[in-house]
Amino acid sequence: MEKEKLKENIMHGTVSFPLANYRWDKDTQFFVKLHWHNETELVFFKTGLFSVNINMREYKISAPAFMFINSGDIHSIVSEEGCRESAIVFDLKMLSFEYFDGIQYKIIRPLLESKMQFPQFVFEKDKIWQDVKKLYESIIGEANNKELASYMKVKSYLYQLIACLYENNSFINADNIEENDIYKIKNVKKVLTFIHNNYSEKISLNKMSDLVGMNTQYFCRYFKKLIGKTLTEYINEIRIEKAAECLIETGDKIIDIAISCGYENIGYFIKRFKEQKHMSPSEYRRQTKSK
Template sequence: MRDSNTYLYRAMPNTNFCVDVFLKNDIKRGENYKRHWHEQLQLYYFVEGKAILECGHNRFEVSCGNVAVVNSNELHYLESLSDDLEFYVIRIDPTFLFSNQVDLLQTKYFAPLAQNHIAFQNLIENDAQIVDYVTKTIQEYFTKETGYELAIKGSIYQLIVLLMRRYVGKILTKNEFEERARTLKRYEDVFQAIENNYVEKISLKELADSVNISTYHFCRTFKQMTGKTTTEYINGVRLEKAVCFLEQTNLNITEIAQKCGFDSVNYFSRLFRKHYNTSATKFRRTHTGQFST
């Protein structure tokens, strides 16, 4: 099992250059990036396959040619819909854009970005200019010809301009941003409790008590943050575990449903079909070919 902590810190390979680019091609159909968040701004550029991406309360399908923006301090999750999924990740520390001298650009644009007061729309489709600058950034990063750092910085400046002109989803006030960051940190124990106890009956009241708020306020805040009700989120975690059992064990469907916290195999089967658009039995046959029910 992967680390259940939803906060992710990953150091830059080069501490003197606050941009990192890498290719992800190891997430097969039904597998996922766990829900997590971080301070850095990220761009995903999809070159093969399809996936479901959730950013905050937004959920959408992404495919070849799409660019996705993951804002700082935004809870996100990706699930592969194909075995050939490939996408580049561009990680940007907003301080990368800063100069040593405070000027109008820094005050008007880069400081709000670094302080996460500007949130961009997540899905970008059919935008040739965005794709052009993304691919230039990737190419420069891997070829590393003389002056590649300048070329990357120039491309990212152009990307920021286009994002600001076309894809600003919301401009957060300082209080709104601080509240969002506090909420994510406050709910760390909630996400871990769900991850650790998905087999058991999970009480909404106990989850709410763990963050010292009423059940009503807890459910409202949870949905604002994840885009899902608490029950939907818990069932999503259980279905993720079910996929692992289907692929890696010879347990039958009833046994898997029970091991993943479902009291009813019929309820499990309905949810699985709704989420994956196929039955659990067909999913196992397609993805392993080893076990039958």
């Protein structure tokens, strides 16, 4: 089976050191669409207001705050203009021990198997705030150095971070996560993956409801409640994002891009594009290519 397109396929870091750090310091709105990945992510909201969706739950976050994204979490982030944030994304397997010991048994393996999960948020008022902030800054400070000694330091800081969370009982026991929530996440992944794989084709409500074994009426309410958008709104959002990528990365005619993204009516495509990007496709191409 083809890898789900909803699943992020970017390699974070390198094969020899699977950790990367990212930063957003532009004055425009920060937007990360719904996706998921196997890696663990630690996000630092430095300034501003952020709207976060994690496994179909909405959170409004006022910086400063830290957010953990556990392996497999479906998530998206939207900020107001002028916000500042950064993140580290890493493969937990880099912390696994070849020699099996108590740490591997009680902490590392449960994290790898998702039987234990990182806390969703750490706020400034929390007891561990200063420790987490100091360790995060230490990781960022060494992560871009390509020296083996720096990689060793980063790993040591990650172990210290895990020790801090463990010592303060901050980890979440997966047994406390409701089975119904896990079922919902699996269902949503099915639907979103299908849309990402087939956005260029006609996607019917009947097809989507059959995919998760629901009648169409219930599925409409179910999808809107979990995603915060109707099925049509979400499909259009994905199609417009794909069209925007094509406008930047190719010289194809706008009508050809519209058709390749599932729009047979060019007028409807332009209307939808303007609603989402606040400018026409031709204006978008011109502005982005001139930067």
